[in-house]
Amino acid sequence: MSQPDATGSQERLSGTVPRSVIAVDRAIGDLRRGQLVVLLGTSACAVARSTEFLGEGEFAAMTRVPGGALRIVITGPRARALGVDTDREVVVFRLSPEIAPITVQALANPESGVPAPELHRTLEADDLAVGSVQLAKHANLTPAAVLKPLGLPPDAARAWAVERDLLAVHVQELQRYGAEGDFNLRRVSSAHVPLEAAQDTRIIAFRPVSGGTEQIAIVVGEPTPDSPVLVRLHSQCFTGDLLGSLRCDCGDQLRGALSAIAEAGSGVLVYLAQEGRGIGLVNKLRAYTLQDDGHDTYAANSVLGFDDDERHYRVAAEILRQLGVTRVRLLTNNPEKIAALTRFGIRVVERVRHRFEPTPHNREYLEAKIRTGAHLP
Template identity: 35%
Template structure:
């Protein structure tokens, strides 16, 4: 998996990688893959000069649908990646428009994305770049030329199977890196513990409020995805900052609890793409369609890391503060005893209401009472006893 780990950091820097096939798995066609987001006109021309079959733009199925193209289907549903044959005259402006711009392009020439091309998109999503790559297929008659090109440009090689191992969150481990007492206003007895993921080196924070020996049973917990705009700047477009502060207030009033602050800005797409999604929302898309138009899933978050953090903290019976059914399901599937759920409502306003309504209607969040603007007194919902 070492080559894939190096490939991850190459991709993060916007550098191309060469994904080669494994022995005995299908045709021997590999691909040199360059992330669109950091590609230059000069490098695009270099790739075009190398190719003898033409370049392709590889995008996700979600992005293809947003372009209005009729996507290919397979026996088990739509493909996860689509290959668009690029015109020889396609320049960077046209390429960027295809990758994450706003347009409807129904006359594009489509082809099936190879296994290597499809899997490479998972690396980009993992490092929160736009999931779109320019692919230069390398067939047998191009191997020697491609080797020289790769040497000249210091292109790293890896395999599809190595990438799969790396991007599977179940294979990622977390390590406790550091901890310290950090007194907060109204919560003097508070400890911060920082964990780091092995596959991405992303860092996540566990905030332990109060003395663990005096915590209630079940332990109140909040799994909170970082939101710079809401948590720090009090953005009116979401209710994240209000949920953060109401969670900490609840812990302060109820003998403490655990606040997990996960590095998953913008439902896992990162701050740069979150701002891009905001631009698309200004043009009329809702929060889910905007993410999909950028090539992402409706929710890219993976709560495995949060479950592992709770395991490290030896927290097993929980009262979860959330409106999100996905968090309940992740906790139950991780073997935690979810004894109850407490909702967290922000104040509705003209800027966050479209966002809240979309979460209710399309993601199943428990936010109807927030829309109804009922009194801010939210009882705990005791969940049915879990089967063993």
Template identity: 40%
Template sequence: MASIVEGLGFAPDAGRLSVERAIAEVRSARAVVIAAGDVRLVVVAAEAFDATMAGVLEGAGAGDASLVLAAPRLNRLGSPRAQAGAVALPHLDIARVTSLALKPETRLDAPVAPATPAQVAALELLALALVLPAAVVCSVPEGMAAGLVTVEAHDIMAFRAAEVARLTIVGRAPVPLEGAPETEFVVFRGGDGLRDQVAIIVGRPDLSRAVAVRLHSACLTGDLFGSLKCDCGDQLRDTVRRMAQGEGGILLYLDQEGRGNGISNKMRAYALQAQGFDTYDADAALGFDLDQRRFDFAAAMLRQLGVSAVRVFTNNPQKIEALNAAGLEVVADQRVLGRPTAENVRYLASKRDRAGHYIDFEALAARAPD
């Protein structure tokens, strides 16, 4: 029986399977149990915490409840910290949880304890599930753990790196594009969470030389709908055009919407931007750092395609550093500029001034529509 189970892919990596199940539970607004040594915590995403959950936990005698928040959110609340922390919840008060987790005007009026390893793992699990980085946690009530998915904290913390090692090509086909008729799409499974990633090979790049490459994070609003709030769609199409007109290249289309925060959190940040926040302050108010993205799996995708040296199309120094750190040779980097609009100038200036992006506003002005 054991060999049959192993052959079906269950036994060899039970830890990864438990993380995948826990991600699904969190995204479905259900509680999970995180174990770290002798500690067992019930974890509920704050955005899913409601009267029903509060009633069940209180009725079962849950104790030691806390709200675990990331450092950027604590800083916004007026309790500056470099690491995540936990605020005690003497009562499972939904209004207080919502206020502390989400409302930009809230200020903290209670002490903050350093987050424990299990609590840090809870925030990492929420990040993998692409939900708001705020978790209601408590000790496991008697008899409750049997009905919940249980996952080890160390398996959660090791999950991202393990996914990079599991990157696999699962499909590829020619897909002619406007202005780039000789184009192939290659789909990878693994890398970042449970999502597929796509490499678009434009033309016939010479893999024995440095290949033109762009790491492009998916942007539904900009890439598909032509949002005026960013320059993503322009960058995407301009890169493919330049590759097609040149010696070819590879564009990696990475499912990292909203700088890795996910589409729902991106919309929350947009709502704050409409109130006057800049792009990074809006993310920080929700509990996110400047950029949640990782690019180690992008380098692994390129290596599987036979690429060892790149000429990278980017304005983001983080992408250049990530490719170098992953062992690829970055022989050159080139700028990719979109069109400035009244709606995106502040966004572009924030990327330049706060994240160090290489954005030349004189060059941008030359691209402005008449």
């Protein structure tokens, strides 16, 4: 297998991180700490807070910010789960200053413990509304936010944020974050790690130059680009991979893929940091609670406000390229993985079936993946 070019391109190995990536990463951290973030749009600005951190004091503080009326932004799937007839990506509702914070949380999170109020009139969803949901998703929080328009132009809003020690981020930076954040990788470590299923194994760690979460390639044997390489793209699953959860087949798929690659003599398993089909561990546990109430795995994500599948595979294609792999035999039942690798320049010459016997605990989950997720039988 070819090794990454140590000289590399200036863009890839210089360590230079786009300012937009730095700004969004800092905004993610502030949002996860429950702080306000100032969002700058093309012509308007607002302060945003995650609904997960909306207590009495936080809500009262937002009502005192000078500007327009408070509003909540939720996703289209969440709005439809609340009975709103909409096909929009995000939906915005005006909030009364007298509304209780727990009621606001009920609009965003079905676990709030109180019924959500009826919703009628929606407001126009501008770039600030879309950006607030994008930021919440990047932060692995409930995909919703409370906004308070500032009534200031961007330059004045940025100065307002600086005076109050708040971070300001432009919505265009949020839009570029997906393209600039996690896909510019460099190899940072490699070690020989004998595995139960494959003793001749190296684990290679790749780190985004943005400083984001590391991604892992598990290389078995010595794959050669002269012929298609047996590859598995595996999204991490703490409960299935590590704890042996019976709710899914992730542990079976992980260990089964390593065994299949070892039996083939060589191959690569790309282990992607995309827990819960990209919604994060906490939201996955919330989805489990909804599944216990009768929702399937996709409907539960929708009730929480997420799309059926929030994952991306561009980072997987980049890892394969850096390993010198451009043609693969892909262990998968998911047609989207085939389509995604193809879009990003990796040729899938064969789909290798990767299915295991269901259990009483995961049968409905597996049936939903075929019924709703269009997985191959």
